[in-house]
Amino acid sequence: MLKLCGVRISNYHNKVRLALLEKGVEFAEDDTCVPSQDAAYLGRSAMGKVPFLEVDGRTLTESQAICEYLEEVYPERPLYPQDPWERAKVRELVSYVELVSRRLHKQAFYGGTLSDESKAQVERELAKGLTALSRLARFAPMIAGERLTLADVCAFVHLPLVATVTRLVLGRDMVDELLPRAKPYLTALGERPAFRRVAADRKAAAEALRKR
Numbered sequence: 001m002l003k004l005c006g007v008r009i010s011n012y013h014n015k016v017r018l019a020l021l022e023k024g025v026e027f028a029e030d031d032t033c034v035p036s037q038d039a040a041y042l043g044r045s046a047m048g049k050v051p052f053l054e055v056d057g058r059t060l061t062e063s064q065a066i067c068e069y070l071e072e073v074y075p076e077r078p079l080y081p082q083d084p085w086e087r088a089k090v091r092e093l094v095s096y097v098e099l100v101s102r103r104l105h106k107q108a109f110y111g112g113t114l115s116d117e118s119k120a121q122v123e124r125e126l127a128k129g130l131t132a133l134s135r136l137a138r139f140a141p142m143i144a145g146e147r148l149t150l151a152d153v154c155a156f157v158h159l160p161l162v163a164t165v166t167r168l169v170l171g172r173d174m175v176d177e178l179l180p181r182a183k184p185y186l187t188a189l190g191e192r193p194a195f196r197r198v199a200a201d202r203k204a205a206a207e208a209l210r211k212r
């Protein structure tokens with residue numbers, strides 16, 4: 001039995017959770033695992049991060065590695081196309097923006113301050129990434145074409161977060177400005193049962209955190 005460990009406010013955790021749900025893979029969950037540098041925790045997650053997947057007593061970290069593993073072991077409801085080129089194009093679509101925007105989290109969520117220079121650099125890189133994404137994204141109706149892929153899963157968990165942090169730190173919603181087609185697409189995606197469920201659970205987890 002698989003067990004997904006992490007927290008439901010994490011976009012990476014939600015990426016794996018959505019992949020599991022959309023693929024129809026049975027899994028257990030421990031949504032109380034918070035990142036930690038304790039030795040015991042590091043034995044389960046070498047970087048001390050979430051999420052990680054427990055598989056028969058072994059653990060696997062890194063959301064992308066986990067999703068690729070799931071794809072190989074549970075190919076029945078694929079989240080990648082068959083064609084190698086199209087598969088690569090799905091991977092390309094998930095590469096451009098999220099990690100860059102993460103550099104804004106320190107100021108957006110953790111009370112830190114970024115220098116104007118750092119902010120300007122992130123803003124420039126994000127503008128490039130979002131513009132590139134707007135060139136490649138098909139929205140037909142899914143981001144890579146007709147069928148749901150892991151790129152949609154990633155878009156759903158990452159793009160709203162990018163929008164939030166750019167609004168909070170840079171004073172502009174860069175997703176709305178540079179990828180305006182994302183909004184109706186994300187709304188439609190959010191109507192799929194698995195996506196609706198993960199979004200509702202993320203909201204509940206965020207509210208619970210605020211009340212603490």
Ligand SMILES: N[C@@H](CCC(=O)N[C@@H](CS)C(=O)NCC(=O)O)C(=O)O
Binds near residue numbers: 048
């Ligand atoms: N590349 C990793 C990133 C995981 C990650 O950064 N998770 C965050 C929570 S959203 C975390 O555990 N942060 C704690 C830390 O950086 O120590 C993945 O894709 O799984």
